[in-house]
Each structure stands twice: as C-alpha cells, then as structure tokens.
Amino acid sequence: MIDEASKILELLPYEEPFLFVDEISELDENHIKGSYSIKENEYYFRGHFKGKPVVPGVIITEIMAQIGLVSFGIGLLLKKSSDKEFNKEILPVFSNFHVEFVNSVGPGAKIEVESKKAFFRLGKLSCKVICTHGDIVIARGEMGGVITQ
C-alpha cells in the first residue's frame, strides 16, 4: 500500500458493518485505486436475491463512493496539508451520482475501484469512477461530494 493509505483508512468515518474499503493501492493528485472484498456472509445476501446472492447496486455505489470519493478526498487533503499529524475529523457529504450497472457480483468477489478527479474545489470533489472485478466492469459513473473537516 502507498504511504498515505494507513492514514486514509484511519480517517475514514466508517466502521463495520458499513466500512467498504480494504486497501488503497494508488493515489496521486488525479486518481485513486483501491479495493474491497465482498464477504461471503453479508447480511444483504439473505434477501437479495432469494436463493441467488447478488451485491445490491446501492452497495456497489457505496463502495465506489467510499473509495472513489471519500478516500480520494481524504488523500487529497493529506497531500495538501503540511501537518504531518493530520488528525482532523472528516465529514463526507455525498451530493450527486450517476452510475450505470453493467455486470453483477456475488459473495467473495474482490471489487476494485478506480476514480479520476474532474475537480476538487472548495471542498467539492467530482470524479469519474469505475468499478471492476478482474477484467469485468461492474459499474461506472460520475460522483460528487463535499469533504468537510
């Protein structure tokens, strides 16, 4: 993992059962890559769908947002900050998204997310985000949110 990765994971304002980031593997001013592995026994598989476990689109969207927007925003703030002990509380506000779902995934899948920055200004981060499982595109879209501290 990259240098800032452990700090980003520490600053994410999520915890089980709603933490969807395992690893941040790449980060620079223009993009981030990270991943999350779907657990075999996620609660939502009991009902989605009956007898055929599929990760809901809303969960895919949340994974994309936690890696592609929130982690990215925290990473960009860390890069900007001269404070090596950056410990400010981060509050992300998801503002808009347009996502198309291309393929489905199920239990145990390792989801990879890559996000490319369109702009980061006045706390608003807007990105193009793609979510894959191996070579298969699961979802892609555009997302925006405000990172406040």
Place this chain on the structure above:
Amino acid sequence: MEIEEIKSKLLPIISNYIPDGIDKENLTPEMDLIKDLQINSAYIVDIVIEIEETFDMTIDDDAVVNINTIQEAIDIIAQAKQG
C-alpha cells in the same frame, strides 16, 4: 461584454441545475440560487466552474460566497469581462 450576452450564456448554465418542478422559464436577476431556485448547494461549485469555462475567466474561491443570486453572478462576470 453586454449584460444581455452574459444572461444568454449564464441562464442556461443555471437552468441545468434547477430541479424539476421549479419554473426555469421566468428567471429574474434577484432570484437566489438556493433559496428560490432550490439548487442543491453542492452544485454551486459546478456552476462556478461552468461559468469560468464558458466566459474564459477565473473566480477566486473567496468570491464564490458572494454568488447567491443570478444578479450577483452577472455582476461578477461583467466585472471580469470589463478587464
């Protein structure tokens, strides 16, 4: 740049962010982007960036807080285009 030219380019930018159910046809300068037009405050930065690209100008981050109404957006553009 003439005010009418500014309005002809500015109003379509703003209209794109006005939610359904709000009248986009009768925009007046005193209308507040958030309070009257119900534009999501998170889109103000998007509007600022579109204004900068459309009018080939830069708006200081500090000045963005002063863009609350259509008139205030017109004023900041007119001031920038006067040079």
